[in-house]
Amino acid sequence: MKLNSIGLPSEAAQILAAELNVLLANFQIYYQNLRGLHWNIRGKRFFDLHLKFEELYNDSQIKIDLIAERVLTLDAVPLHTFEDYIKNNKLEIVKNIHKDEKAIEIIIASLSKLLTIERVILKKSGEIEDEGTNSMMSDFIAEQEKTIWMLKAWQHD
Template identity: 50%
Template sequence: MKNSNLIGLKEADCKKIAEKLNVLLANYSIFYQNTRGAHWNIKGNDFFTLHLKFEELYDGLVLKIDEIAERILTLGYTPHHNFSDYQKLSAIQESKEVNDGNKCVLNILDSFKTVIELQRELLEITEAAGDEGTNAQMSGYITEQEKLIWMYNAYLGK
């Protein structure tokens, strides 16, 4: 029996949601790697502050990557796992600037903007499909990320 039948969702809805979740997974995966690069390579007066903040951020991102992949599996589909797939699907690009703290924070803010937009699109799709599981997951992510945006903007003095 298909997972969609077991969790009470239509197969076509599960497919559409899983495809969008794979796009989100790709964006999170590149966001994660960019944040790891910033953590490893940050230099300057704010090294001690940003080094720790970037580590906190990538620890949270890797958990979300796992949760998104598991949600795709719950819906009965296969999460992408190749970085080449991520590069094709992701709006977030690999960061070349990983030494300058302000540029790294700006990149993080842009990445949050991208994933929040995707998560809001998923909210619309999952609400229409009656997919409370994915909807609650995305809603929780957005709430957390909006606060982080405020904090990173405060760091920049905005």
């Protein structure tokens, strides 16, 4: 079995990198959706949500970089074109959303789909003992589960 530069099975690491690229593409769509929500939100909760959406897109921008760097660490190339992002996207692409409740529903649905992708990666990274990817996915999952809980709590005011 051939190992890559960090001691993981090369073929399995390439498969894992492909899954990470799917996650990367979906995070790029999520990020852009958040930017649109941030810009277009209206209503009495504008100030709170405008800031929250900015917090979420700044966080997703950091995660995008972490994912791309992990793909590189696995000796692969991160996706970096809008064409690739659209081709690998599993999230709803939204446009001109103004209502607060609809915006929160979109974020919860997006995070739920990202969690599904991350759990696949977590399983595969565990199978090849890729602790770097495993740790990153565990951190993402825990944080996003908490965010979903908080957003769902917001829905029940």
